[in-house]
Amino acid sequence: MNLFLSEIKSPGTFTVINITGSETTRILEMGITPGIRIEVLRKAPTGYPIEIRVRGGLLSLRETEAKSIELKG
Amino acid sequence: MKTPLTIALVGNPNTGKSTIFNALTGLRQKIANYPGITVERKVGTAIINGVLHKVVDLPGAYSLNYKKLDERIAYEALIGSYEHEESPDLVLVVADATNLDRNLFLVTQIIDLNLPMVLVLNMMDEAEGKGISIDEKALEQNLGIPVVAISAKQKESIEQLKHVIGSITPGRSTPLKWLTDSNLKKASELVISEWIEPYTDIPERARTIEALRLISEGEFIGAFYTFAEVEKGKKVIAKARAIIEQNGGNPLATEVIQRYDFIGETTLDAAVQNSENKKTLTDRIDAFVTHKVFGPLIFTFVLLVMFQSIFSWSAPFMDFIDLVFVGAASWVANALPPGMLNDLLVEGVIAGLGGVIIFLPQIIFLFLFIYVLEGTGYMARAAFVMDGFMTKVGLHGRSVVPLMSGFACAIPGIMAARSIENWRDRIITIMVLPFMACSARLPVYALLIAAFVPSTTVLGIFTLQGVTFFGLYIFGIVMAVLAAAVMKRIFPTGKQTPFIMELPSYKMPKWSVVVQNTLDRGRVFVVEAGKVIVAISIILWFLASFPEVGSEEYETNALPTESIESYELRHSFAGRFGQIIEPAIEPLGFDWKIRIGLLTSFAAREVMVGTLSTIYSIEDDGEDISTLKEKLINDINPETGQPVFSLATALSLMVFFALAMQCMSTIAIVRRETNSWKWPVAMFTYMTVLAYLCSLITYQVVRVL
Numbered sequence: 001m002n003l004f005l006s007e008i009k010s011p012g013t014f015t016v017i018n019i020t021g022s023e024t025t026r027i028l029e030m031g032i033t034p035g036i037r038i039e040v041l042r043k044a045p046t047g048y049p050i051e052i053r054v055r056g057g058l059l060s061l062r063e064t065e066a067k068s069i070e071l072k073g
Numbered sequence: 074m075k076t077p078l079t080i081a082l083v084g085n086p087n088t089g090k091s092t093i094f095n096a097l098t099g100l101r102q103k104i105a106n107y108p109g110i111t112v113e114r115k116v117g118t119a120i121i122n123g124v125l126h127k128v129v130d131l132p133g134a135y136s137l138n139y140k141k142l143d144e145r146i147a148y149e150a151l152i153g154s155y156e157h158e159e160s161p162d163l164v165l166v167v168a169d170a171t172n173l174d175r176n177l178f179l180v181t182q183i184i185d186l187n188l189p190m191v192l193v194l195n196m197m198d199e200a201e202g203k204g205i206s207i208d209e210k211a212l213e214q215n216l217g218i219p220v221v222a223i224s225a226k227q228k229e230s231i232e233q234l235k236h237v238i239g240s241i242t243p244g245r246s247t248p249l250k251w252l253t254d255s256n257l258k259k260a261s262e263l264v265i266s267e268w269i270e271p272y273t274d275i276p277e278r279a280r281t282i283e284a285l286r287l288i289s290e291g292e293f294i295g296a297f298y299t300f301a302e303v304e305k306g307k308k309v310i311a312k313a314r315a316i317i318e319q320n321g322g323n324p325l326a327t328e329v330i331q332r333y334d335f336i337g338e339t340t341l342d343a344a345v346q347n348s349e350n351k352k353t354l355t356d357r358i359d360a361f362v363t364h365k366v367f368g369p370l371i372f373t374f375v376l377l378v379m380f381q382s383i384f385s386w387s388a389p390f391m392d393f394i395d396l397v398f399v400g401a402a403s404w405v406a407n408a409l410p411p412g413m414l415n416d417l418l419v420e421g422v423i424a425g426l427g428g429v430i431i432f433l434p435q436i437i438f439l440f441l442f443i444y445v446l447e448g449t450g451y452m453a454r455a456a457f458v459m460d461g462f463m464t465k466v467g468l469h470g471r472s473v474v475p476l477m478s479g480f481a482c483a484i485p486g487i488m489a490a491r492s493i494e495n496w497r498d499r500i501i502t503i504m505v506l507p508f509m510a511c512s513a514r515l516p517v518y519a520l521l522i523a524a525f526v527p528s529t530t531v532l533g534i535f536t537l538q539g540v541t542f543f544g545l546y547i548f549g550i551v552m553a554v555l556a557a558a559v560m561k562r563i564f565p566t567g568k569q570t571p572f573i574m575e576l577p578s579y580k581m582p583k584w585s586v587v588v589q590n591t592l593d594r595g596r597v598f599v600v601e602a603g604k605v606i607v608a609i610s611i612i613l614w615f616l617a618s619f620p621e622v623g624s625e626e627y628e629t630n631a632l633p634t635e636s637i638e639s640y641e642l643r644h645s646f647a648g649r650f651g652q653i654i655e656p657a658i659e660p661l662g663f664d665w666k667i668r669i670g671l672l673t674s675f676a677a678r679e680v681m682v683g684t685l686s687t688i689y690s691i692e693d694d695g696e697d698i699s700t701l702k703e704k705l706i707n708d709i710n711p712e713t714g715q716p717v718f719s720l721a722t723a724l725s726l727m728v729f730f731a732l733a734m735q736c737m738s739t740i741a742i743v744r745r746e747t748n749s750w751k752w753p754v755a756m757f758t759y760m761t762v763l764a765y766l767c768s769l770i771t772y773q774v775v776r777v778l
Binding site: 019024025026027028029030031033034041042043044045046047048049051055056057058059060061062064065 | 135136138140171172173174175178203205289290323325326329330333346355356359360363365366368369453456457458460461462464465470572573574575576577578
């Protein structure tokens with residue numbers, strides 16, 4: 001079942017399926033490309049941003065970005 | 074190479090680029106803003122094998138397909154189109170070895186530019202610690218460019234890098250064969266032949282990169298597009314995008330995905346991650362530091378320690394600086410014959426210089442903390458923890474430290490706002506920052522509260538004086554939040570910049586970088602803001618001292634018990650201006666004495682106390698407020714027979730001080746940091762208008778109650 005990063009409730013590892021929306025290019029440029037495994041680590045106290053590990057580095061994403069990253073469990 | 078080169082350092086943020094720049098150039102470097110914009114330009118020289126090379130530290134960039142001004146300048150400088158930058162003879166691309174894939178993305182773009190280049194793989198020690206081993210030779214083979222693997226913190230590494238720079242014969246890089254998608258190829262060739270070649274003067278080496286950029290970005294901003302044919306270009310781009318879309322591709326994504334596919338093949342045999350999924354130290358610290366409950370608590374604690382230290386460590390230095398300038402002023406005053414030159418030097422120049430240097434201790438200590446925290450990687454976590462709270466009020470997670478610094482002094486806070494990448498967030502932070510109750514307001518608050526707020530006990534443990542004091546601080550914060558919310562609605566969003574923030578691994582800060590960066594901030598303030606501050610000081614001195622008053626005139630016209638200083642001030646240009654604006658100021662409850670105080674306190678808020686001392690003819694220069702306090706309480710308006718200061722007047726004045734922009738040093742630093750007079754003028758105007766309205770309401774309401 002596919003779902004967006006914004007819908008992930010608890011930490012875990014997921015595979016990126018697709019990137020949508022107007023920020024597509026920069027999200028991809030940061031290494032979040034289809035087929036890559038990302039590890040969702042934690043959320044900030046207010047729910048956003050979300051911290052993920054991708055290609056060995058840590059990134060912080062806000063709601064807009066999280067809503068445009070489609071994942072597979 | 075024996076010829077002098079222009080060497081450009083380029084790379085992602087957080088790759089240790091600045092460490093390498095500092096190590097290569099040492100103290101032979103200069104910082105200034107690029108003309109007309111707010112990006113800082115760092116240039117230095119490095120002597121390698123007896124040849125003097127010029128080294129330019131270009132702004133950090135994740136991609137040549139720029140999303141931000143910094144990245145655009147890096148791009149335009151690399152392709153030789155940026156008018157304020159020479160095109161480089163050699164490009165050192167710095168990459169973080171612990172994050173090789175993502176760093177190679179920019180590397181593959183720069184390789185496509187056909188520039189002589191070297192890939193500097195930094196942080197090799199950390200990569201080893203993470204179980205990553207990189208085969209430099211294989212990487213050289215696959216990318217076709219020289220690769221140097223270093224750890225910039227080690228001296229030997231810098232020697233090794235210098236050796237490579239000193240011995241290479243710069244040759245052009247060969248474009249990589251990453252582009253295999255035939256539709257993207259067709260699309261980019263179309264853009265080059267129908268738009269870039271006929272209508273732009275983009276250097277030949279950059280045509281492919283620019284075509285790809287236009288296809289995925291579709292925007293015509295930048296130095297090349299100042300002419301009318303842009304509409305034609307837009308049609309060409311639409312056509313190019315259609316080629317990709319008709320075949321089921323996404324023009325926003327194809328290039329990036331193709332490059333990452335290529336990178337995957339490149340690193341397959343060149344980089345090995347040995348221990349998968351090992352819990353690193355960074356993970357364990359992060360679990361604690363970004364925790365839902367502990368995270369904000371730790372951050373609050375860090376801030377408290379930071380500001381307590383800034384206050385208590387700066388105080389002796391500030392006292393010392395004060396002492397030196399007072400000493401210098403009295404020495405000059407005695408050494409030179411009395412007269413205009415004497416006054417100009419003592420009251421204009423020396424006082425102005427003192428007003429600049431006095432801020433240095435706070436700036437130095439704040440930036441020491443900031444650079445240490447930045448160097449460890451903590452600052453990004455603080456922004457992560459606070460971002461959710463701050464976005465609600467229109468600011469950014471990174472606004473917290475600058476805003477809190479504002480409680481000590483707005484100047485270091487405004488300088489610290491440069492860590493906010495997004496221009497809109499940064500300008501809003503700067504514009505609301507002076508509402509934070511800085512330490513220069515303290516003497517004024519203290520004087521007025523002590524004189525006019527009764528020390529009645531409220532709620533059992535507090536006094537009304539203490540509550541008023543606290544209330545003024547909260548008032549400042551509330552106004553800052555409200556102003557930010559309003560500005561967020563007014564300021565155009567412009568092009569949305571994505572908010573993907575990197576969280577670098579924790580590490581020990583590099584001390585030489587911390588010290589050098591801190592000193593750079595101090596130097597930038599003294600040299601660039603200092604000029605403006607001294608100039609304004611001289612103008613203010615002139616307005617408060619001229620026209621001169623003869624002693625005869627004073628003896629015949631002065632009020633009873635009035636000192637000559639007070640009389641001079643009252644009849645100076647400043648005093649006369651005070652009289653002109655009287656009808657406007659009167660509804661706020663201020664008499665002529667306060668009016669003059671308001672004018673002189675434009676230099677700095679605490680000057681108010683000194684001016685009132687002068688007007689009330691107290692010998693002591695405001696150090697001891699008890700005499701002045703008595704005079705204020707007992708001052709009777711001769712016309713009405715009422716006290717000059719009522720509670721309404723005092724409250725109105727405090728509200729005015731809480732909101733008005735009475736600090737020329739803030740104006741000067743806002744000009745420097747925004748690189749334009751537009752923002753400081755806007756700041757002065759809106760804060761003064763707001764202060765006026767709120768004071769008016771306060772006075773009129775309290776008077777009736």
